[in-house]
Amino acid sequence: MKVITQAMVAATIKKRAVETHKGSFGKLLVIGGNAQYGGAIILTSSAAVYSGCGLVTTATHPTNFASLHARLPETMVIDFQENKALIKMIKNVNTVVVGPGLGEDSVALKILHTVFQTIQTSQHLIIDGSAIDLVATHNLKLPDAKIIFTPHQMEWQRLSTIPISDQTENKNKLTQHKLHATVVLKKHHTEIYTDQSVYQLQLGGPAMATGGMGDTLAGMIGAFVAQFSDQEAAVISATYLHSFIADNLAESQYVVLPHQIINQIPQAMSQFARK
Ligand SMILES: NC(=O)C1=CN([C@@H]2O[C@H](COP(=O)(O)OP(=O)(O)OC[C@H]3O[C@@H](n4cnc5c(N)ncnc54)[C@H](O)[C@@H]3O)[C@@H](O)[C@H]2O)[C@@H](O)CC1
Ligand SMILES: Nc1ncnc2c1ncn2[C@@H]1O[C@H](COP(=O)(O)OP(=O)(O)O)[C@@H](O)[C@H]1O
Numbered sequence: 001m002k003v004i005t006q007a008m009v010a011a012t013i014k015k016r017a018v019e020t021h022k023g024s025f026g027k028l029l030v031i032g033g034n035a036q037y038g039g040a041i042i043l044t045s046s047a048a049v050y051s052g053c054g055l056v057t058t059a060t061h062p063t064n065f066a067s068l069h070a071r072l073p074e075t076m077v078i079d080f081q082e083n084k085a086l087i088k089m090i091k092n093v094n095t096v097v098v099g100p101g102l103g104e105d106s107v108a109l110k111i112l113h114t115v116f117q118t119i120q121t122s123q124h125l126i127i128d129g130s131a132i133d134l135v136a137t138h139n140l141k142l143p144d145a146k147i148i149f150t151p152h153q154m155e156w157q158r159l160s161t162i163p164i165s166d167q168t169e170n171k172n173k174l175t176q177h178k179l180h181a182t183v184v185l186k187k188h189h190t191e192i193y194t195d196q197s198v199y200q201l202q203l204g205g206p207a208m209a210t211g212g213m214g215d216t217l218a219g220m221i222g223a224f225v226a227q228f229s230d231q232e233a234a235v236i237s238a239t240y241l242h243s244f245i246a247d248n249l250a251e252s253q254y255v256v257l258p259h260q261i262i263n264q265i266p267q268a269m270s271q272f273a274r275k
């Protein structure tokens with residue numbers, strides 16, 4: 001297993017070219033947040049905008065529109081139940097994040113079906129939270145796209161059928177290979193399985209053990225993949241930065257809140273871009 005280093009992140013987050021515009025830094029659609037879990041998609045959307053994605057659209061339950069916009073006027077919104085609008089928007093972006101706070105009811109399942117039927121080979125698709133459980137429960141066939149799963153250990157157990165106590169590097173790698181996807185296995189010292197390699201994150205700690213922390217990471221990964229050309233480097237760098245910021249805050253805080261990490265992302269990226 002390779003340890004993720006600061007140098008890998010510095011090589012990914014480059015100083016921005018001058019002759020650019022919002023269209024130069026990726027278009028991302030984040031899908032999730034039912035009536036119960038609106039906070040999840042607010043965090044995912046915010047993390048994506050603060051990570052520098054050029055254009056972010058949020059497909060969510062309409063009950064979340066006002067609270068989302070009150071915190072994040074930079075994002076655009078659509079109703080995730082409007083199938084035509086959802087299909088149009090999926091076709092209009094280069095990256096999709098689906099799952100944070102999506103829930104697992106029939107509405108959620110229909111949305112996930114639409115995503116799987118519409119997504120194209122060239123697009124990146126991050127599958128998180130509820131969407132991972134839906135894939136596992138309904139044994140869904142995965143689409144042909146650049147897929148990244150971001151399960152915590154329990155979600156990985158449901159998806160891979162490997163019990164948490166048995167999630168060894170070899171077993172995880174075999175399942176990652178069968179899925180034809182990148183897997184970010186979230187835990188203390190998160191592991192990232194790609195077609196090429198296995199990486200380990202040696203940052204992060206228990207101050208991060210609070211709801212919404214993974215929803216935030218999903219938004220960061222979505223934004224990094226949308227704007228940086230090397231998918232593997234983007235996933236590794238977003239995962240590193242998330243815990244790097246958390247560890248800095250944890251020097252003086254017992255618990256680190258996801259929105260506090262989000263607020264620090266632009267500064268941390270600037271720090272790495274200057275290295
Ligand atoms: N503010 C919000 O709206 C929030 C919404 N959330 C959404 O709620 C849905 C359900 O996700 P949950 O993860 O809560 O539910 P799950 O039932 O999938 O998993 C939670 C349980 O898994 C177990 N577990 C074992 N190993 C773990 C590990 N390494 N990391 C985390 N949990 C581990 C824990 O006992 C925990 O209670 C997702 O769609 C998620 O995005 C959560 O992110 C919490 C915050
Ligand atoms: N003790 C810990 N050490 C390191 N990282 C942790 C710890 N607890 C939680 N995390 C990190 O917090 C995130 C939690 O993700 P997840 O369980 O999906 O959160 P949620 O779904 O509530 O947003 C992961 O990135 C995980 O690695």
Ligand SMILES: [Mg+2]
Nearest residue numbers: 129152214215
């Ligand atoms: Mg989660």
